[in-house]
Amino acid sequence: MAVSYTRTRGAFLLLLAILGCSLFAPPVSAQPDSVRTRILVERGLPPDHTPSKALWRAxxxxxxxxxxxxxxxxxxxVYAGLAGLTYSILYNHDQYKLYQRAHLFKISxxxxxxxxxxxxxxxxxxxxYRLVQQRVxxxxxxxxxxxxxxxxxxxxxxxxxxxVGTGLFYVLSVVDAYVSAHLLTFDVGDELSLKVMPSPLGNSAAVRLRF
Structure with a gap:
């Protein structure tokens, strides 16, 4: 139990660190401004759309x-995950209080x-105690x-x-919005190609990337 909880808490702190780096990292543009603006407009997004705005909104x-x-x-x-985790918190808290009181009655x-x-x-x-007794x-x-x-x-x-899981899920939803906002401006079109050419020896291949 202690090891599992420690690992979960460590993962949560790691995600918080990643989120903190994202908050204070300098903005990085995936494309020149003109290309980026064109991509945003083509996808129905405002020209001033930025990952930092997506981050703070999330x-x-x-x-x-x-x-x-x-x-x-x-x-x-996002809401289904948060609702399910919230229900789990409330349900297990109610059950914890029920068994805690039943235990206090029984030991006394x-x-x-x-x-x-x-x-x-x-x-x-x-x-x-009687409720637990009838149930069990x-x-x-x-x-x-x-x-x-x-x-x-x-x-x-x-x-x-x-x-802890609710916190992790919330942080992941924030990171998802931030990363997705970055990926929206990556142009994967005809100017990016991949070509695989077999060699005469037949035991290797050459890969050519054209940007």
């Missing part, structure tokens, strides 16, 4: 950068049964405290990973 509101790039098909993907009941406590200080969590056991058998604690820790771990 950072301010999920999907805005993709909308700015006129890549509308990506917007449902065990201490009362063993004479360590006179009364259960978490008696108000009896309904949560068809015969309403007693559930060991260890099992409740294991389920509590599992949902807490899934909730925390979902939070």
């Amino acid at each position: 950072f301010a509101l999920p999907g805005w950068g993709q909308f700015y790039n006129k890549q509308h098909y990506k917007i449902p993907i 009941e065990d201490r009362v049964a063993s004479g360590q406590l006179d009364s259960n200080p978490y008696i108000q969590f009896r309904s949560q 056991s068809a015969l309403n058998a007693e559930i060991p405290a260890q099992r409740l604690r294991s389920q509590r820790d599992r949902h807490r771990r899934w909730r925390d990973l979902s939070v």
Whole structure:
């Protein structure tokens, strides 16, 4: 668990570093201004379209950068991913609280049964324990405290990973808008060609690129 969480956090920090470099990196033009403007106009984009504007829009509101790039098909993907991850956070948090309270009730009941406590200080969590009991056991058998604690820790771990995953997905959507805005002005047309020519020996090939 510790190793997995550390790696996930490391990946998140790496993406943040990439985003930071993108924010403060000097603008790079893929084409001369005249060619770049022509490509933007041909694709229905304003002549002043820039990757930095796409970056800040995507950072301010999920999907805005993709909308700015006129890549509308990506917007449902962005919101579906964020919605799914948000649901995972809320669901696992609710389950974590349920098993946490059931666990507190159960360990206190065990201490009362063993004479360590006179009364259960978490008696108000009896309904949560009964709910878990009905869910897990068809015969309403007693559930060991260890099992409740294991389920509590599992949902807490899934909730925390979902939070990290949401951050990763959000950063990736920002990076996607920024990179896509750069790629929009790359002209791949007749002036770029690739030619493969077999040699007389038949065991090698020559590659010629023409820009």
